[in-house]
Amino acid sequence: MAKTRVATSTDVARRAGVSRAVVSGVLNGAMSTMRVSEGTRLRVLAAAHELHYSPNPIARALRRQRSNVIGFVPRSSRRTPYEDPVPFLLGVHLAAACIELDYHVVEATAESVRSRETDELVRFFLDRHVDGVVLDSPETTAEVQRFVDRGLPVVQIIRPRPEVPTPSIVVDARPGTVAALEHLIDLGHRRIAFIGHGGPHPADRSRLDCFTATLARHNVTVHDGWVRLTSDYDIEQGRAAGHTLLALRERPTSLFVAGDNLALGALQAFYQAMVRVPDDMSLVSYDDIFAAHLAPPLTSVAQPLAAVAERAIALIVDALDRAGPTEGAAMDVILPTRLTVRGSVRPPA
Amino acid sequence: MAKTRVATSTDVARRAGVSRAVVSGVLNGAMSTMRVSEGTRLRVLAAAHELHYSPNPIARALRRQRSNVIGFVPRSSRRTPYEDPVPFLLGVHLAAACIELDYHVVEATAESVRSRETDELVRFFLDRHVDGVVLDSPETTAEVQRFVDRGLPVVQIIRPRPEVPTPSIVVDARPGTVAALEHLIDLGHRRIAFIGHGGPHPADRSRLDCFTATLARHNVTVHDGWVRLTSDYDIEQGRAAGHTLLALRERPTSLFVAGDNLALGALQAFYQAMVRVPDDMSLVSYDDIFAAHLAPPLTSVAQPLAAVAERAIALIVDALDRAGPTEGAAMDVILPTRLTVRGSVRPPA
DNA sequence: TTGTACGCGTTATCAT
DNA sequence: ATGATAACGCGTACAA
Numbered sequence: 001m002a003k004t005r006v007a008t009s010t011d012v013a014r015r016a017g018v019s020r021a022v023v024s025g026v027l028n029g030a031m032s033t034m035r036v037s038e039g040t041r042l043r044v045l046a047a048a049h050e051l052h053y054s055p056n057p058i059a060r061a062l063r064r065q066r067s068n069v070i071g072f073v074p075r076s077s078r079r080t081p082y083e084d085p086v087p088f089l090l091g092v093h094l095a096a097a098c099i100e101l102d103y104h105v106v107e108a109t110a111e112s113v114r115s116r117e118t119d120e121l122v123r124f125f126l127d128r129h130v131d132g133v134v135l136d137s138p139e140t141t142a143e144v145q146r147f148v149d150r151g152l153p154v155v156q157i158i159r160p161r162p163e164v165p166t167p168s169i170v171v172d173a174r175p176g177t178v179a180a181l182e183h184l185i186d187l188g189h190r191r192i193a194f195i196g197h198g199g200p201h202p203a204d205r206s207r208l209d210c211f212t213a214t215l216a217r218h219n220v221t222v223h224d225g226w227v228r229l230t231s232d233y234d235i236e237q238g239r240a241a242g243h244t245l246l247a248l249r250e251r252p253t254s255l256f257v258a259g260d261n262l263a264l265g266a267l268q269a270f271y272q273a274m275v276r277v278p279d280d281m282s283l284v285s286y287d288d289i290f291a292a293h294l295a296p297p298l299t300s301v302a303q304p305l306a307a308v309a310e311r312a313i314a315l316i317v318d319a320l321d322r323a324g325p326t327e328g329a330a331m332d333v334i335l336p337t338r339l340t341v342r343g344s345v346r347p348p349a
Numbered sequence: 350m351a352k353t354r355v356a357t358s359t360d361v362a363r364r365a366g367v368s369r370a371v372v373s374g375v376l377n378g379a380m381s382t383m384r385v386s387e388g389t390r391l392r393v394l395a396a397a398h399e400l401h402y403s404p405n406p407i408a409r410a411l412r413r414q415r416s417n418v419i420g421f422v423p424r425s426s427r428r429t430p431y432e433d434p435v436p437f438l439l440g441v442h443l444a445a446a447c448i449e450l451d452y453h454v455v456e457a458t459a460e461s462v463r464s465r466e467t468d469e470l471v472r473f474f475l476d477r478h479v480d481g482v483v484l485d486s487p488e489t490t491a492e493v494q495r496f497v498d499r500g501l502p503v504v505q506i507i508r509p510r511p512e513v514p515t516p517s518i519v520v521d522a523r524p525g526t527v528a529a530l531e532h533l534i535d536l537g538h539r540r541i542a543f544i545g546h547g548g549p550h551p552a553d554r555s556r557l558d559c560f561t562a563t564l565a566r567h568n569v570t571v572h573d574g575w576v577r578l579t580s581d582y583d584i585e586q587g588r589a590a591g592h593t594l595l596a597l598r599e600r601p602t603s604l605f606v607a608g609d610n611l612a613l614g615a616l617q618a619f620y621q622a623m624v625r626v627p628d629d630m631s632l633v634s635y636d637d638i639f640a641a642h643l644a645p646p647l648t649s650v651a652q653p654l655a656a657v658a659e660r661a662i663a664l665i666v667d668a669l670d671r672a673g674p675t676e677g678a679a680m681d682v683i684l685p686t687r688l689t690v691r692g693s694v695r696p697p698a
Numbered sequence: 699t700t701g702t703a704c705g706c707g708t709t710a711t712c713a714t
Numbered sequence: 715a716t717g718a719t720a721a722c723g724c725g726t727a728c729a730a
Contacts, residue, residue: 003500006475009725019700024726033727036699054476058410059724062705067407079445081430081438082642089430096428099461104453112448126355127403151352235642264642271644274625293431293584293613294643295620358707368718373708382709386716408706411723 007051016040016047023048027055057102068103070094070316071130073121075137075158077110085260085289086233086305087136090157093309094134101317106130118143122150132316137203153319155312159203160332167315169308169333173206173286176301176337180256180284181214183299183339187347189254189282190220195241195266196258196286198229207258207286223250230262238265246273253348254282260289263298278346288340297342304335311335356400365389365396372397376404406451418453419443419665420479422470424486424507426459434609434638435582435654436485439506442658443483450666455479467492471499481665486552502668504661508552509681516664518657518682519552522635525650525686526559529605529633532648532688534567536696538603538631541569544590544615545607545635547578556607556635572599579611587614595622602697603631609638612647627695637689646691653684660684 013020018040025034026044036044047053061067072094074087081088095105106128108116113124121143125133132152137159138144144164147154160168184192194211197204208227215222225248228241238257242265245252257263263285270277277283277296284299285291291300311333362369367389374383375393385393396402410416421443423436430437444454455477457465462473470492474482481501486508487493493513496503509517533541543560546553557576564571574597577590587606591614594601606612612634619626626632626645633648634640640649660682 004498006478008723020725021700021702021727025699028726034699040699052472052475054472055726056411056478056724057476058407058416058478059705060726061407062405062411062707063724063726065705079441081441082639092428092430095456096458096460099455099458104455106448106453107444109445109448111445123401123403126353126401127406129355129405129407149353264644267644268646290431290639290642293639295613295616297617357705369707370709370719371717374717377708383717384715389717404708405706408723409708411725412706412708414723 006056007053008056009053011051012044012047012053015051016043018044024055066131066320067129069128069130070098070103070105070313071125071128071133072105072107073133073135073138074107074109077108077113077116079109079111082290083234083261086158086287086303089289089305090136090309093306094313096306097310097313101313103131103313103317118146122146125152126150131320134312134316137201153316155315157308157312159201167331167333169311169315169335170203171303171308172334172336173203173301174210174337176339177207177210177256177286178214179339180286180299180301181211182218183341183345184254184256184282184284185215185218185220187282187345189348191223191226191250191252191254191348192220193226193228193245193252193255194222194258195228195230195238195245195255195262197233198231204258211256223252225250226252233259233261235261235265235268238262239269240265242266242269243273246270246275252281254284254345256284256286258286260285260287260291260298260300263287263291263300264294267294267298278344280349282345282348284339284345286337291340292342296344298344299342300340301337302340303337307335355405356402357405358402360400361393361396361402364400365392367393373404415480415669416478417451418455418477418479419447419662420474420477420482421454421456422482422484422487422492423456423458426457426462426465428458428460431639432583432610435507435636435652438638438654439485439658442655443662445655446659446662450662452480452662452666467495471495474501475499480669483661483665486550502665504664506657506661508550516680516682518660518664518684520652520657521683521685522552522555522650523559523686525688526556526605526635527563528688529635529648529650530560530563531567532690532694533603533605533631533633534564534569536631536694538697539569540572540575540599540601540603540697542575542577542594542601542604543571543607544577544579544587544594544604544611546582547580553607560605572601574599575601582608582610584610584614584617587611588618589614591615591618592622595619595624601630603633603694605633605635607635609634609636609640609647609649612636612640612649613643616643616647627693629698631694631697633688633694635686640689641691645693647693648691649689650686651689652686656684 009020009023012023076084078084141161154166156168230237286301288300288302291298358369358372374381425433427433490510503515505517579586635650637649637651640647
């Protein structure tokens with residue numbers, strides 16, 4: 001079967017009896033400076049419609065020097081939805097946000113880029129002629145700077161490096177976390193434990209701070225050993241922390257876990273120890289990515305990852321359309337978390 | 350910050366003191382018919398290296414009439430990794446397989462394409478100038494035919510329509526499923542139930558057939574009501590089936606569930622009913638996508654989705670490189686499932 | 699409104 | 715045997 005040729009602007013021009021320039025002008029409407037009479041405008045539109053004409057995005061990209069591709073550097077290059085759900089979901093939502101605007105995402109994954117060294121990343125994206133980049137929790141300030149120096153619109157998300165003035169989009173853990181803890185307190189819990197990341201970045205730190213502050217505000221004492229800090233959001237450490245909590249002489253009646261992965265680990269520990277959720281232990285997780293897809297479904301604090309992705313893409317596309325890079329305009333967007341109540345919480349026995 | 354210009358073939362040519370044509374010839378090596386002396390070859394290579402030159406993929410795509418983009422029509426357009434894990438994961442693996450070959454995937458999702466009507470899909474991909482398409486379990490023969498008629502390389506995966514002669518890649522449920530059932534039987538189970546999709550397509554049907562055949566071969570009787578058929582792979586129906594099984598007078602001691610989603614639903618039903626897995630009920634799932642990420646981690650039959658994706662991409666890229674469409678060469682690839690043993694099975698009480 | 703140059707890599711043709 | 719020249723793919727933008 002011969003490859004079917006699709007219509008080009010030449011075809012449309014011929015059919016409408018005008019030049020290709022007019023076709024371009026008409027189809028780009030207000031974007032173009034070209035003035036066209038109403039009559040020919042309609043003829044061109046009709047011809048384009050009849051031929052199912054759509055401008056070749058590749059030719060357009062070449063001419064406009066705009067690939068309509070946006071680069072994404074996830075925080076982790078492990079590409080599995082279940083090991084590392086947050087960066088993974090961000091990638092998914094970025095792709096969804098892009099496609100609506102006729103953009104694409106190219107992601108720096110372990111398979112695609114040789115190493116995560118800054119030089120390699122910059123090269124990788126430059127070679128692909130990306131129009132801008134989204135950096136998820138960049139590891140170093142230098143990395144961000146290198147992209148900015150290249151003149152690319154850059155948006156940092158989740159854990160920005162504020163030293164480099166780029167727009168950033170972050171999540172405010174507090175609203176959802178406060179709601180979660182007050183939910184527990186309202187139901188009568190006074191023995192509330194915490195499992196979370198012990199790192200210094202505000203994105204991680206604020207979950208713990210919020211826990212401490214909210215309990216203090218309600219005069220709830222946190223016993224020794226009820227705060228378990230991990231070095232990462234992974235299942236193993238969640239499981240270990242869960243076992244540790246069960247082994248305590250003073251056992252809590254409820255638990256806030258600062259990540260779905262950690263919560264899954266804790267849940268596995270409880271299951272193995274025959275500690276039922278919520279009968280023997282109430283449990284609230286943070287992320288709400290797969291919290292609903294566990295047995296039992298977990299009450300969880302949802303991060304607005306889809307909104308983060310949309311805003312990130314919108315910022316870059318705006319910068320592109322204004323032809324002004326994102327630097328300087330260090331606009332910071334802060335999006336709130338929200339509590340979703342499911343069946344993993346009940347009053348203490 | 351001014352946008353940094355990346356080197357073009359003109360820059361390399363100037364630096365090496367040759368024409369752009371030679372640059373192209375040298376960099377495409379064996380691909381090109383051009384003969385170049387060793388000396389200039391090295392000069393060009395050196396110049397390209399010094400300038401960090403990489404051919405502009407957009408210009409190349411325009412000239413070669415190859416976008417390096419492959420279209421993907423997932424079986425379901427619900428784009429969430431936890432509601433519809435199989436089509437979702439296929440998309441992820443396709444993207445991974447593509448990026449290694451410097452291809453991209455564009456996926457027909459609910460957000461990207463107006464409707465799933467065949468006309469819309471074809472238009473969508475034609476407008477994006479895809480080089481080929483991967484169809485996951487196409488709904489109609491006509492849909493496949495339309496793509497073939499357009500002269501695009503087409504590969505069908507998972508549930509192909511054999512009426513249209515395209516290469517296809519399918520999964521053989523049997524090896525893993527037989528292993529799973531014999532695993533149960535070896536441990537002493539004789540009361541084995543089944544939850545699965547009741548549809549007529551071999552991909553679904555074979556899981557049930559394999560269940561029936563394997564039990565028969567081992568002289569294990571299947572009681573009335575122990576085979577629960579659903580109309581889809583979703584959590585709700587899994588949960589309902591789980592509850593139904595528990596309500597039976599003759600309760601099974603073990604259960605094979607033909608999809609992770611269904612298994613999750615069943616697990617939730619068991620959890621709610623205080624039926625412990627594996628203590629009171631052994632459970633094996635099919636898919637092994639998030640089976641390990643449950644409490645308890647489930648023994649599961651893994652589908653080789655990554656391999657399916659790789660083969661699909663490889664078939665299309667091969668067809669492209671040979672400039673021969675995929676039609677006619679109705680090669681069928683069959684990839685085996687494999688059992689992964691975890692902690693959800695134990696001998697009957 | 700139209701003609702024309704341009705963006706950049708590739709390839710067929712031509713010159714040495 | 716080597717390498718240069720020119721045309722091409724397709725849409726866009728500016729001068730005419």
